[in-house]
Amino acid sequence: MSVSVRVPTILRTYTKGQAEVTAEGSTLKEVLADLEANHSGIQARILDDSGRIRRFVNVYVGDEDVRFADGLDTPTPQGVQVSIIPAVAGGC
């Protein structure tokens, strides 16, 4: 399954400045592993030492925050947009 991944500014050093890259995988976990295969080092910025999504990162598959879905096991259907976004506080 090929998906497109939107990369936040602070991770673009790993993607040679690209804001959007494609990756393969049928779950978020597989997509991140494929990202890592092509952009070495990027996964450790998104996941902590115990392999969980870092607490100040929000990951969306389509419009869904994966914490409302199955986390790293969230399915990533063909062509879906995956977004990695730093958490932002303040704004009511």
Place this chain on the structure above:
Amino acid sequence: MALTATESATSVTDSFGSAVALSCRECGARYDLGPVFACIECFGPLEVAYDFGRITRESIARGPNNIWRYKALLPVPADVEDLPNMNPGQTPLVRADRLAAELGLRSLYVKDDSGNPTHSFKDRVVAMAVEAARTFGFTTLSCSSTGNLAGAVGAAAARAGFRSCVFIPAGLEEGKVVMAAVYGGQLVAIDGTYDDVNRFCSELIGDPAGEDWGFVNVNLRPYYAEGSKTLAYEIAEQLGWRVPDQIIIPIASGSQLTKIDKGFQELIKLGLVEDRPYRVFGAQATGCSPVARAWENGHDVIQPVRPDTIAKSLAIGNPADGPYVLDICRRTGGAVEHVSDSEIVDSIRLLARTEGVFAETAGGVTTGVLRKLLADGVLDPEAETVVLNTGDGLKTLNAVSGTGVTATIKPSLGAFKEAGLL
């Protein structure tokens, strides 16, 4: 060329007063002052680090009657008072004896921030963001907002001469929509929740289209958030340079609570107040209470929720500073509590009836939590307590709809007597 580089470096530093760097709240990594907000190492939030000189109560007292009296503690230039800004702050700390008596408290104050220029505490944070936006040369001021911030940005942009374009979730209270739109900037409603709006804004900031946009709560956030410290400074100064024993603060993203604690800590370190324990209590609406739930369950991680409450100004289902709220409430011996929509409405009425303060829903949340924590024996009724009202009831009139005239009568004494109102 080297000279030019040095000059510009110096001028940016001057623009930020005693601020010297940005530092990651999670891992401590340090960064130059710039329009960045997340740590490259760990995504943690960046916050302003200072090298404070000597600051005294007297030097503060010589300052103007607004937040700039604390400019030595903020990332702003020394001549900040001369620049066009809304100059918020110095709102009343109301001695709430009648509410205290009704609830059985010895000493209670309401910090009433509805008195700010656009009637919410957001003018404090936006005032800081405006100075940072000027320094970084942004031409558009923007934000994601549940309404109060949108109004504060619209007004501040108008005065300071920025273009503004702000984003809100569709379906906000009319009072907030009108207040955000009247200043003439663009107001864009997004079909989704606040969290969806926030995500959209984060993506815009990462796109070349968003290049010269200053998002007050995204790429200007480290500066912006410092504005909430002024609430801590004002409360302490208004109490005669004392930190209250207990304080109740509303939580949406948790940023305000986190920064009020930072403000108290700074006052203690600088020797401006006595180093005594204080307890911080967080307040949420039951319909959007992810931090209160994590508190109840003893979790460190906050599970996001989909908000459903009349307290729209607190309706952030995915509060980024939530973990810090838990840390602070634990460290200080406080708690995080929530109240239902009907308790919010009752508490808006209670505060209005006893103290003449008309709060928006967020003030109903803090007052409701005050009442609940007292009833549950969590708050100490003997301790000096401050409850925040962060916004104006005129913006959320619907919450108290049904409140109206006592009677309609003919203009005659007879009619008045007949109506039995004497």
